[in-house]
Amino acid sequence: MDALAASFPGSEVSQDESLAREFEQRLADCPKLAYRVALGVLHNPTEAEDVAQEAMLRAYHNFYRLRDRERFRGWLVRVAFRLALDRIRAKGRRQRHEHDAMRATLNAQREASVENLVAAREFERQVAQALDALPEKLRIVMVLAAIEGYNTREVAQLAGLPEGTVKSRLFLARKKLAESLQCRVKNTPAG
Amino acid sequence: MSCEKYSGWLTDAALGELRAEREPELLAHASECDSCREALSHAREVGEFVDRGVEALVAGEPSPHFATNLRRRIAQETESLQSPWMAWAPIIAAALAITAVLAIMVAHSHVRSLPNPSLAPAGAPISALHEAATASPTSPQLARRTEGKHAPEPSTQARPRTTALPEIIVPKGQLSAAAQLSAAINSGRVDGNQLLAAQQEYQKPLEVQPVEIAPLEIPALDDATEKPANSIRF
Numbered sequence: 001m002d003a004l005a006a007s008f009p010g011s012e013v014s015q016d017e018s019l020a021r022e023f024e025q026r027l028a029d030c031p032k033l034a035y036r037v038a039l040g041v042l043h044n045p046t047e048a049e050d051v052a053q054e055a056m057l058r059a060y061h062n063f064y065r066l067r068d069r070e071r072f073r074g075w076l077v078r079v080a081f082r083l084a085l086d087r088i089r090a091k092g093r094r095q096r097h098e099h100d101a102m103r104a105t106l107n108a109q110r111e112a113s114v115e116n117l118v119a120a121r122e123f124e125r126q127v128a129q130a131l132d133a134l135p136e137k138l139r140i141v142m143v144l145a146a147i148e149g150y151n152t153r154e155v156a157q158l159a160g161l162p163e164g165t166v167k168s169r170l171f172l173a174r175k176k177l178a179e180s181l182q183c184r185v186k187n188t189p190a191g
Numbered sequence: 192m193s194c195e196k197y198s199g200w201l202t203d204a205a206l207g208e209l210r211a212e213r214e215p216e217l218l219a220h221a222s223e224c225d226s227c228r229e230a231l232s233h234a235r236e237v238g239e240f241v242d243r244g245v246e247a248l249v250a251g252e253p254s255p256h257f258a259t260n261l262r263r264r265i266a267q268e269t270e271s272l273q274s275p276w277m278a279w280a281p282i283i284a285a286a287l288a289i290t291a292v293l294a295i296m297v298a299h300s301h302v303r304s305l306p307n308p309s310l311a312p313a314g315a316p317i318s319a320l321h322e323a324a325t326a327s328p329t330s331p332q333l334a335r336r337t338e339g340k341h342a343p344e345p346s347t348q349a350r351p352r353t354t355a356l357p358e359i360i361v362p363k364g365q366l367s368a369a370a371q372l373s374a375a376i377n378s379g380r381v382d383g384n385q386l387l388a389a390q391q392e393y394q395k396p397l398e399v400q401p402v403e404i405a406p407l408e409i410p411a412l413d414d415a416t417e418k419p420a421n422s423i424r425f
Contacts, residue, residue, distance in 0.1 A: 027261065031253050040249040049253055056261050057268075127244030146245040171208050177241045178202055178234065 023063050026072055031056060033073060033147065034080040040143035041084035043128050051087060055080040070157055077158045081140050130180040138173035141166050193220060197227055205234035 031052055038051035059066060059076050066072040131139060144155045152170065156163040200217050203209040209217065221228040254260075361369045375381040 027258050031257050031261075035253040035257075036249045036251065039251050040245070043248060045251055048251070049257065052253055053257070053261055053264065057264055060261075060265055123240070124244060124247060127241070128248055131245060131248065142245055143249055146242070146249050149246075171206060174206050174238065174241055175202055175208075177245070178206065178237045181241060181244070182234070182237050 019063060019067070022067055023060060026059070026063075026069070027056070030059075030073060030076055034076050036147045037077050037080040037140075037143055038084040040131070040146065041081060041139070042087060047087060048084070051080055051083045054083055074158050074160050077140075077144065078160065081136075081143070085136065126181060127177070130177050133180065134173055134176060138169050138176070141169045142173040142177070145170055194224060194227055197221075197224075198230065201227075201231050201234040202238075204231060205238040207238075 034052040034055045035048050038048035038055075039045065042048050042051065055076055058079055059072065062075075063072075066075055131142065134142065140159055141155055141161075144150055144158050145152075150158070152163055152167050155161075155170070156166040159166060161169075197217055197220050200209055200213055204214060204217055217227075217231070221231050359369055359373075372381070376383045376386075
């Protein structure tokens with residue numbers, strides 16, 4: 001057993017050098033996906049990191065049946081989403097919109113006045129509220145579509161859904177969000 | 192009227208989901224209608240904000256220590272799994288704690304269950320009281336026992352039996368009265384023998400005198416005059 005496998009002691013991964021190498025690859029490119037899915041639900045970087053860690057830990061324990069990369073990523077997305085929802089339910093509707101400190105604002109690239117910053121944060125809070133109000137099946141496709149601009153096919157692969165279903169759900173989610181935010185947009189800074 | 196028709200298309204158009212044949216119609220109307228043109232522009236702006244807003248919500252990177260922390264968590268879990276007794280440690284600790292609590296409870300209940308005259312149930316045998324009452328007033332054992340018993344201390348009540356002194360079991364709340372009686376007997380103010388005799392007198396069974404009942408005398412009847420008219424003969 002080489003050093004790579006030894007870095008994952010215990011269970012099947014440490015017994016199999018190739019398995020350890022594959023998990024090392026997943027560890028290099030998948031945590032960001034899990035983290036962003038959790039962030040889309042929790043809106044809190046610390047909690048999102050916790051959830052992503054937990055999801056990756058579970059993936060490690062089940063890695064013997066998740067060797068296929070796409071299967072692994074889909075499984076990870078769904079577990080991270082579910083864990084994040086569980087965490088929200090455990091804590092209740094709460095103070096999760098109040099952190100905001102390190103999150104990028106909508107106008108991060110431009111020079112923001114205090115008014116703009118306040119307005120952007122307020123709008124971000126409203127988007128988060130509207131997103132939280134979506135049904136889970138709409139929310140996950142909306143979050144996945146927002147991550148690195150995944151297209152419908154990629155979202156379908158990650159969510160484990162037919163592409164047509166994803167397309168209709170995505171449209172419905174955006175429409176609901178738009179309707180929910182329509183009355184608020186005029187008071188926020190324009191892009 | 193036509194504005195109402197197109198208002199339902201605006202959001203779909205802004206999100207790029209309006210049916211292809213409807214889009215030219217909507218655009219043609221918007222070019223002539225200021226309010227619909229403004230509404231369409233607003234809907235497009237909202238659509239952009241939706242996408243950008245959600246993208247902003249999911250923008251972020253895990254910390255640089257993510258992989259290190261994950262490896263540490265895996266190692267910790269594996270360690271606990273590799274040493275079986277460590278996995279059982281919480282259970283063993285819980286079992287020890289429960290055992291300790293049970294031992295304390297048993298010890299406590301044992302102390303409570305030791306002889307305690309003052310806690311004797313009502314109706315407990317009081318024959319031993321007779322023994323105390325009939326004992327010689329000069330008996331050193333009884334004198335020692337009754338000495339200073341007018342106000343018995345709780346600690347002495349719970350003391351286990353260590354001598355051959357007769358136990359006096361009295362109903363609850365009557366310990367003080369029994370102690371006073373014992374002291375009175377010891378001092379000679381009350382004659383124990385007399386008390387016992389009186390008690391024995393009360394315990395004598397009642398003598399019931401048999402009642403003598405004289406047999407009934409039935410006079411002989413005259414067949415002709417006393418026989419009922421409707422009697423049946425067999």
